[in-house]
Amino acid sequence: MFAGLLGQSILKRARERELLQVSLVQLRDFAEDRHQRVDDTPFGGGPGMVLKADVLQRALSALHSATQQTLPRAHVVYLTPQGKRFDQSDAKRLAGLAHLVLVCGHYEGLDERFVATQIDEELSMGDFVLTGGEIPAMAVLDAVARLLPGVLGDPESFAGDSFYQGLLDHPHFTRPASWQPSVGAPPCSVPEVLLSGHHDKIKDWRRRQALLRTLLRRPDWLAQASLSKPEKRLMELLASELDHCEWTPPDGTHCSDQPK
Secondary structure (H helix, E strand, C coil): HHHHHHCCCCHHHHHHHHCCCCCCHHHHHHHCCCCCCCCCCCCCCCCCCEHHHHHHHHHHHHHHHHHHHCCCCEEEEEEEEEEEEECCHHHHHHCCCCCCEEEEEEEECCCCCHHHHHEEEECCCCCCCCCCCCCHHHHHHHHHHHCCCCCCCHHCCCCCCCCCCCCCCCCCCCCCEEECCCCCCEECHHHHHHHHHHHHHHHHHHHHHHHHHHHHHCHHHHCCCCCHHHHHHHHHHHHHHCCCCCCCCCCCCCCCCCCC
C-alpha cells in the first residue's frame, strides 16, 4: 500500500537524497507459527480479530535493536480512531524527532496490553473508522516528511501552508488573469493587487485574506494564532460586522457581479 506514496514525487526525491529513511515492517515476519498468524479472536467473544501483543512486540523489539547504534529510541505512535486528532502542530512536533515508528492497527485493533506498555502516543485522522491504520500512517508520514529540512526546495513552501502559522492559507491565483468559468458567465479576474508588483502590498493582502478566511471557516484557530495588536482589532471588527450582515465576503476572487 505504501509503494505509490514512497515511489513518486516529493517523498521519492527525499528518500533518494537520504533526507528521509522509511522502513516497512511486515508483521507476518515475526509470527512463530507455520501459518504466520498475527491476529486472533478476542477474549470474551465478539466479532473481528485482534492483532497479537507478542507478534507486535517482537517486531518493535527488532526495530529498536536494529537502530540502537545509530538512532535514539523510537517514539511509537499508534494510529487509531480513539487517539488525539492529528493536526499541523503534531506534524511539526513529530518532524523534530529522529526516529518515529507508526503502528497500523487492523480489524478490531491491537491487544490493549501492547498499547498500554509500548505505545507512546495515539493519533487519529478524525471521527471515522477505516479498515486499517495504513492510510492514516501515510497521511502522518507525508505531513511530517515535508517539514524536514531540505525536503521542500523552498522553506516558504510550507511556511504559508494552512495551519502552519495558526491560520488558513490565503487564496492562490495563476494565469490567465481573467477567466470565464462558463459560456455566458461574467469573467472572473485576479485581484489587482497581485498584478501590481508591489511586494509589501501583496504580502499585506495575503495576510489579511488568511485572517479573513480563518475567521469565516475556522474561527477556533484564531485563539491560538500569533496576531499583532492591529490584526486582533481587525478581527474583532470583522467578527462584529459579520454578525450583523447577510453577505459573506468572497475570499479574493473578484467577479464582475460581486462586490469588490
